[in-house]
Amino acid sequence: MATPTPNNTLRQRNVKKNVGVSPIADAELDSYVKANTTAKAAGSEREYQLGFVVVTVLAFLTRFWGISHPNEVVFDEVHFGKFASYYLERTYFFDVHPPFGKLLFAFMGWLVGYDGHFHFENIGDSYIVNKVPYVAFRSMPALLGALTVSVVYLIMWESAYSLPACIVAAGLVLLDNAHIGQTRLILLDATLVFTMACSLLCYIKFYKLRHEPFSRKWWKWLILTGFALSCDISTKYVGTFAFVTIGCAVIIDLWDLLDIKRVGGALTLPEFGKHFAARAFGLIIMPFLFYLFWFQVHFAILSRSGPGDDFMTPEFQETLSDNVMLANSVTLNYYDTVTIRHKETKAYLHSHEDRYPLRYDDGRVSSQGQQVTGYPFNDTNNYWQIIPQDNNQQMGRAVKNSDILRLRHVLTDTILLSHDVASPYYPTNQEFTTVSQEDAYGERQADTLFEVRLMGGKPGQEVKTISGHFKLIHNPSKVAMWTHTKPLPEWGFKHQEINGNKQIAPSSNVWFFEDLPTLPEDDARRVREEKKVKTLPFLRKWFELQRSMFWHNSQLTSSHPYASFPYQWPFLLGGVSFWTNAETRQQIYFLGNPVGWWIASSLLAVYAGIVLADQFTLRRGMDALDHRSRSRLYNSTGFFFLAWATHYFPFYVMGRQLFLHHYLPAHLASTLVTGALVEFVFAAEPAENEITYQAAKAGKKPAVKRHITARERFAGTSMLGSWIAAAVILGLAAFGWWFFLPLTYGYPGLTVEQVLRRKWLGYDLHFAK
Incomplete structure (x- = not known):
């Protein structure tokens, strides 16, 4: 060398x-x-x-x-x-x-x-x-x-x-x-x-x-x-x-x-x-x-309610003029009959008399309980009654943030329940079903309790329809009610699966009470008061929008005929x-x-x-x-x-x-x-x-x-x-x-x-x- x-x-x-x-x-x-x-x-x-x-x-x-x-x-x-x-x-x-x-x-x-x-x-x-x-x-x-x-x-x-x-x-x-x-x-x-x-x-x-x-x-x-x-x-x-x-x-x-x-x-x-x-x-x-x-320019220009409202929290929506949803919100009381809707997929919480099959396609065994699904259309099978935890609350008392309650399916007279049984599609997530009133107030009593946790809610804050976005947390197991867009098989009528998600933090767990279908039109709660447009600090609005943008960006994973790979x-x-x-x-x-x-x-x-x-x-x-x-x-x-x-x-x-x-x-x-x-x-x-x-x-x-x-x-x-x-x-x-x-x-x-x-x-x- x-x-x-x-x-x-x-x-x-x-x-x-x-x-x-x-x-x-x-x-x-x-x-x-x-x-x-x-x-x-x-x-x-x-x-x-x-x-x-x-x-x-x-x-x-x-x-x-x-x-x-x-x-x-x-x-x-x-x-x-x-x-x-x-x-x-x-x-x-x-x-x-x-x-x-x-x-x-x-x-x-x-x-x-x-x-x-x-x-x-x-x-x-x-x-x-x-x-x-x-x-x-x-x-x-x-x-x-x-x-x-x-x-x-x-x-x-x-x-x-x-x-x-x-x-x-x-x-x-x-x-x-x-x-x-x-x-x-x-x-x-x-x-x-x-x-x-x-x-x-x-x-x-x-x-x-x-x-x-x-x-x-x-x-x-x-x-x-x-x-x-x-x-x-x-x-x-x-x-x-x-x-x-x-x-x-x-x-x-x-x-x-x-x-x-x-x-x-x-x-x-x-x-x-x-x-x-x-x-x-x-x-x-x-x-x-x-x-x-x-x-800041973006927020200053977009001052009116529009198609982007659904992506934001109720607090954010209250900063926009002409917000129809907030104008129609109604305070929720115990024993009201409500419809509950998933914020992301817009599916209603639904149940019917049909039951889960004994075995799923992968061989796992179900509880054979009554099906609880997500349904895209408004239907009387979407009606749920809000029942207080002790069932002795006086009618007319408002539902508040962090309250523990039960949900009664009106048409089948059964109570919503989640338990330690795997859901149809997610072995790690809990199954949602309903049980009879006798079981709900007997040996299954604890499994029928749920916490209403308002998004950004304050202690004692009243829950309202439309504007009250919440997570429904199963009280004993601490899982959040969740749904997704993959349809169930024929036995589930192609509805969406409802299950208990162990990860509580994701925004995909958010629901809202859409309407009170049986509330009379002349009820005092339906009286509309002129609402003033509220304000939020700029950084709070900015942080909320950033979170939503990043999350939805990360969800752009579906296939596309013209998508390509970097190589x-x-x-x-x-x-x-x-x-x-x-x-x-x-x-x-x-x-x-x-x-x-x-x-x-x-x-x-x-x-x-x-x-x-x-x-x-x-x-x-x-x-x-x-x-x-x-x-x-x-x-x-x-x-x-x-x-x-x-x-x-x-x-x-x-x-x-x-x-x-x-x-x-x-x-x-x-x-x-x-x-x-x-x-x-x-x-x-x-x-x-x-x-x-x-x-x-x-x-x-x-x-x-x-x-x-x-x-x-x-x-x-x-x-x-x-x-x-x-x-x-x-x-x-x-x-x-x-x-x-x-x-x-x-x-x-x-x-x-x-x-x-x-x-x-x-x-x-x-x-x-």
């Missing part, structure tokens, strides 16, 4: 010291290196500006061209268009996504004078007939989608990459059918991807000012980074991944600042503390405050059907540009291979890369690769439904890696520039300019190679974009033969026969 020379050893030490994940490499020399190497080889500042203008104009053309087609509701426009209408009507709605992206749509509707009368009920509903300014709505994501291409170009430019590298990265986003498709419709992903890209750009500009700490520009770009991150997570919760990207870079940056041997002088611990506090303020505290601000996305193995028109044979099929995606995914693997090969050669005492190339490979390109990884790999641990559009932020990061590798492979710096670079790093001016050397002539040749590589990559991407354009824009209609030619990987296209 060859022993490395002292010089090689020293060089390797320097390499290790500069390996990390930073947006740019050695930013203190950025202006010098850019002026003396990159700009000389790749073009002047004016050429960069010209490239920026051309890319931006083309981005607007591709996003806005034919944006009025189709003139009817497409795919998830039924959701996000509807939410914009609710904002404009000020009626409360519920959604699993934060409000920022939806507020932008509402703002656009407000600008054009739209009143929100159309609720986007069905895919295919006509915008023209219903007089909806849908082009204005679609213009918002189209604008952000076009600007995303510009931001990608600026990221590469600010990172001091060559002009071909900038054009390749921006061009792959410009010519991508998935990015175009998502930005021409009333969807949230254009906002998400744009703010994610802005967060990368702002952090790069902040990082370049790290040798001017606490200056006005330094603070400006730090705060703007935090604002972009806030807008990202305020659009969708997957915006958290951008925080991870920036957070990793910040941690490495702080670790370098802590180094007592750092270039530029060591920081004292108080100075380091200021740096840490500034970043914590700009990238954690400020984004959180911005995040809260959008929810399919980089290879573009499938897409999503957005819209079809059988008469014209037109369709919108959400699909990326296969050629562009395969190139970007391949170069991600190439990057990983280059890094592994470099580490292997260094281990063997060989140093094939100059200082600046390696620094850019590990720092700048590494930062882009980190952005891809943090926006891609977390999806593998998610249990919710996933679709191709979830990969768009990661795809954008992969185009940045592609552009960076074009420069690395085809425009490597000549040795002379390494000498100039090291001289500048040592604080020396370069030697008197010499005549063009052979190596410098090689640099010009390599730039020609990078231009050729850029032309080949974008040429192939342009072909893919053009070939799949009819599926992205929804026109023109395709013949059977034309559709079949586009089923490259068996894409599930319509009109293929």
Whole structure:
């Protein structure tokens, strides 16, 4: 084995010291290196500006061209268009996504004078007939989608990459059918991807000012980074991944600042503390405050009762005007006959004379007791009478929070009971049944007692219909009455199973008393009093909404014909059907540009291979890369690769439904890696520039300019190679974009033969026969 020379050893030490994940490499020399190497080889500042203008104009053309087609509701426009209408009507709605992206749509509707009368009920509903300014709505994501291409170009430019590298990265986003498709419709992903890209750009500009700490520009770009991150997570919760990207870079940056041997002088611990506090303020505290601000706007606008009321507690609903349910609530007394309904599934607590079978399908034995089920329709078998624990309470006494009581099934004159027998579907949960009055007040007396536990209720608070959400807790065993949507077999008439859930905390255990069906209309309790709209502290409303959003987000686990897995996305193995028109044979099929995606995914693997090969050669005492190339490979390109990884790999641990559009932020990061590798492979710096670079790093001016050397002539040749590589990559991407354009824009209609030619990987296209 060859022993490395002292010089090689020293060089390797320097390499290790500069390996990390930073947006740019050695930013203190950025202006010098850019002026003396990159700009000389790749073009002047004016050429960069010209490239920026051309890319931006083309981005607007591709996003806005034919944006009025189709003139009817497409795919998830039924959701996000509807939410914009609710904002404009000020009626409360519920959604699993934060409000920022939806507020932008509402703002656009407000600008054009739209009143929100159309609720986007069905895919295919006509915008023209219903007089909806849908082009204005679609213009918002189209604008952000076009600007995303510009931001990608600026990221590469600010990172001091060559002009071909900038054009390749921006061009792959410009010519991508998935990015175009998502930005021409009333969807949230254009906002998400744009703010994610802005967060990368702002952090790069902040990082370049790290040798001017606490200056006005330094603070400006730090705060703007935090604002972009806030807008990202305020659009969708997957915006958290951008925080991870920036957070990793910040941690490495702080670790370098802590180094007592750092270039530029060591920081004292108080100075380091200021740096840490500034970043914590700009990238954690400020984004959180911005995040809260959008929810404050959300609550301020949605002041009227609406379709989202059912997702919130009665206390929250009382803050909304015109709340019909709360206006109809009635105080509940003992011996009242009531109907009881499950908050989540809307099923009624129901019973009938039929009994559980002796054995279930899995061989377990039941009690053969009377069936207690969940039934979706109102029926006299849903009537239950509230009986006090001692059965001697005076009639007319109100039922209160934490009272112990019994429930009598009116039609069969039996008492609700739960006991230590496994339920039909859940061996760990208790069966619910009913028993005769004789047993209920005899040997089974304890098993018929239940506690009414109001949600957020105060001690002694009266229970009311509609507004009194509660959990019914079996007193001896401490299980909560629960139901779910899986239907029982034929012996249970396809009703829902009712059982005792040992986990009391989940919100799926919540029920409410819906009505008093036998209460006379002239009863004093039915007298309606004008109720004033109440107020709740903002943070209490925010916490309640957050809990509900997170819970419902976690429940998005059902199957979907167009759902996909993360391992399919980089290879573009499938897409999503957005819209079809059988008469014209037109369709919108959400699909990326296969050629562009395969190139970007391949170069991600190439990057990983280059890094592994470099580490292997260094281990063997060989140093094939100059200082600046390696620094850019590990720092700048590494930062882009980190952005891809943090926006891609977390999806593998998610249990919710996933679709191709979830990969768009990661795809954008992969185009940045592609552009960076074009420069690395085809425009490597000549040795002379390494000498100039090291001289500048040592604080020396370069030697008197010499005549063009052979190596410098090689640099010009390599730039020609990078231009050729850029032309080949974008040429192939342009072909893919053009070939799949009819599926992205929804026109023109395709013949059977034309559709079949586009089923490259068996894409599930319509009109293929």
